[in-house]
């Protein structure tokens with residue numbers, strides 16, 4: 001059976017004794033195994049990072065940028081191969097896998113311009129003969145711990161920024177789809193990055209704890225579910241590290257009475273069900289304002305949902321594929337039952353969906369609930385599946401309060417033709433990323449990504465200037481060069497030979 005190994009110092013590293021199964025979401029069953037590392041594996045990666053990082057940091061930034069340019073070209077060259085590898089382990093359709101890779105690639109493109117963003121500030125003559133300037137320096141060795149749902153994009157959010165500014169970076173990807181991260185490490189090497197600068201260690205909680213406690217690791221970037229994010233944040237900070245930890249989400253889409261409902265339905269079917277709802281920026285809650293809006297929206301949504309095609313990840317006509325594992329399928333279907341038990345009106349039921357020829361695959365049909373209320377556990381918690389819950393609001397203020405008061409604050413969207421309503425909403429909503437007639441408002445790579453409340457612990461966001469800030473420290477230099485001429489005339493003393 002295929003085995004996924006660590007990628008340490010430019011090659012497959014260290015044999016293992018513990019393994020995790022990598023499932024085949026399209027067909028069920030085990031397709032490969034990934035090795036689960038321990039402290040000794042991490043120590044080997046740290047030693048390789050320590051040996052390689054000083055020379056990498058000392059290299060001029062244009063040369064590091066050239067590696068990023070070459071890496072970008074290699075990802076483009078291998079796009080199809082990477083997308084198929086990703087879909088086979090994650091289950092998302094090929095178009096979504098390409099999107100996953102593309103959004104990571106855009107962060108690599110941002111990193112090609114790093115010589116510009118690393119420039120410090122300078123003040124000439126801050127006092128008599130005194131100049132002050134600042135420079136951004138790398139932290140040394142950083143680590144990233146990533147979730148299963150974007151196995152290309154999220155490692156690149158962290159790894160491209162961390163390495164381009166001169167750090168060595170150790171990635172601990174999700175054990176559910178670990179092959180693409182290894183392939184990215186190979187491509188970094190091929191692009192000219194020295195061995196030891198981008199490494200991959202695989203593992204579970206044991207490896208995560210080893211990273212959080214390792215004295216040579218200065219910073220940890222985490223993306224995953226909120227309870228683990230909170231744990232990682234607390235333990236990493238207690239160990240004296242810089243930590244950013246992005247968590248779960250429950251994003252709302254507010255539909256004002258004047259919204260273009262055909263556009264909303266089109267956006268919702270993609271944002272709620274695309275990638276089987278396994279996106280932290282999915283829209284699993286829709287909030288129509290007014291019962292009339294709710295009825296009109298529901299009438300258009302039902303046929304659109306029923307027309308969605310669920311298929312295997314290589315089916316080019318499928319809107320979405322299976323969820324990642326049998327356990328996750330059971331969890332999502334459990335939430336559907338909870339919502340029924342809590343009094344939600346089940347309008348479209350996706351449970352029990354079987355795809356002909358792939359009966360053992362982890363498929364769930366699209367599911368729609370109406371009359372979901374804020375006291376329901378199924379509303380409060382993240383479901384992370386192809387389930388859309390409709391929560392009706394009587395007016396704008398009630399709609400604004402829903403995402404603002406929710407425990408998560410990752411993304412939110414408002415659909416309206418009214419600029420004033422949109423402007424008020426964007427200014428007042430208590431959520432980190434806002435879309436105005438944009439269902440999935442993931443900021444482009446030269447802005448930054450990050451949610452609020454239980455969706456993000458720590459001060460800095462991912463990528464863009466926030467990412468540069470996270471992965472560097474600022475040194476401030478104050479220099480004084482008094483007049484050195486003996487008679488104080490400012491005449492320069494030219495040293496003479498002999």
Ligand code: NAD
Pocket residue numbers: 145146147148149150172173174175203204205208209223224225226228229246247248249279280382384410451455
């Ligand atoms: P997860 O929290 O189960 O796993 C994330 C990482 O933590 C993995 O590398 C995993 O190996 C590790 N981990 C798991 N259990 C651990 C434990 N007990 N102790 C230490 N480490 C542990 O998340 P997931 O299921 O892989 O990903 C889905 C979650 O990620 C969802 O909640 C989703 O909303 C969230 N997510 C958030 C963002 C964001 O930017 N806010 C982006 C993508 C995904």
